[in-house]
Amino acid sequence: ERLPELTKIEREVALGMTTAFDLHYRLRPSLRRTAAELLTSRRGIDIDRQPEAARRALGEDAWEIVRGDREPPDDRFAPGIGLAPLARAVAALESL
Numbered sequence: 001e002r003l004p005e006l007t008k009i010e011r012e013v014a015l016g017m018t019t020a021f022d023l024h025y026r027l028r029p030s031l032r033r034t035a036a037e038l039l040t041s042r043r044g045i046d047i048d049r050q051p052e053a054a055r056r057a058l059g060e061d062a063w064e065i066v067r068g069d070r071e072p073p074d075d076r077f078a079p080g081i082g083l084a085p086l087a088r089a090v091a092a093l094e095s096l
Contacts, residue, residue: 016080020073023065023080031089032066038096061085062092 009030016027032047039045039054047054048068055063064070065081066089081089 013086017083017086018080019076020078020080021076024070024072027081028065028070031062031093032068034093035062035066035096038093042096057096059088059092062089065089 012022012027012030015022017023035054035058036047039047039057043053043057045053045057047066051068055067058066064085
């Protein structure tokens with residue numbers, strides 16, 4: 001039997017790759033929560049209080065997705081994130 005959390009994440013990734021709206025409102029919150037937890041527990045960095053340190057630790061691909069001041073997309077139906085930038089962002093999270 002599949003874990004419900006895994007199914008949820010798979011759905012968020014698929015949707016986040018489809019539209020900018022789903023990237024911002026579905027996938028981004030999960031990635032931001034994961035980034036915040038990893039930065040705090042492994043690096044002692046608060047993603048909101050130390051954004052420059054978080055940016056350096058995560059790299060540009062991951063930071064672009066999880067930064068707190070990221071604006072919602074102007075075009076909800078614009079393409080979501082591509083596979084290569086998503087893979088780099090996930091790799092950055094894994095490297096923390």
